[in-house]
Amino acid sequence: MKPQSEALEILLVEDNPADVDLILESFAETGNGTRLHPVRDGEDAMRFLRQEGEYGEAVRPDLVLLDLNLPRMDGREVLEAIKSDPELKVLPVIVLTSSQARKDITTSYQLHANCYITKPLGLSQFYRIAEAVEGFWQHVAVLPSGR
Template structure:
């Protein structure tokens, strides 16, 4: 894709999150952001993998430019999802931001062992949560150069 086409295309973000409140806050923060984006939300690890591998109802799903991944998910947890993403040649270059309530050192270490691109503990404060999501958007889509889709 050329730079002109990239400027017109909205950024595709996959949010893997089962907490409706966090989904709402993330939507709001991205709506206030500076980039056109399309937020796709799935609420469990199984659906995340279906989306990424374009299975079933997600056969026409776009390839995400960024994945925001919670660790504690129903059906398949975020660690399993991360492991599958980072071992698949067609998906492993997609940046994965682990965005979780966990403060456990073993979750931090395991996420990086599985090649997460970064690990962020979700703030409980509303304004701080919004700021964190805006910072993620700014960093990954303004500062970082991402590989082509």
């Protein structure tokens, strides 16, 4: 296991306010200091990642939690844009969505998602996901950011 590192910076791309609240609460409960930066659609996600407009001072996230079903620019389009951008393509992307459709899973991996997680139903299951994400990406994996 690698040593404790700085807190993770995660871009959360999710349009459902209830899911945003559950995810924020889940990561807060782990006590690891992970900072989530929620945006509600794919266009804002890309502006955040490219530090454009109102996101000019945005931090470079260590990874992205991405819903597939988003307004304006859906998650598949966001994933494709991230993985085809020379500056962003090394950024790990975890698809966190309600879809269990085999087509969505396959398409996400074809677009180079690093992981596909189906959203759970309750807070305790979201908490387990938060712990697993932090445990792996903060303490086991070496991120492109060097954390």
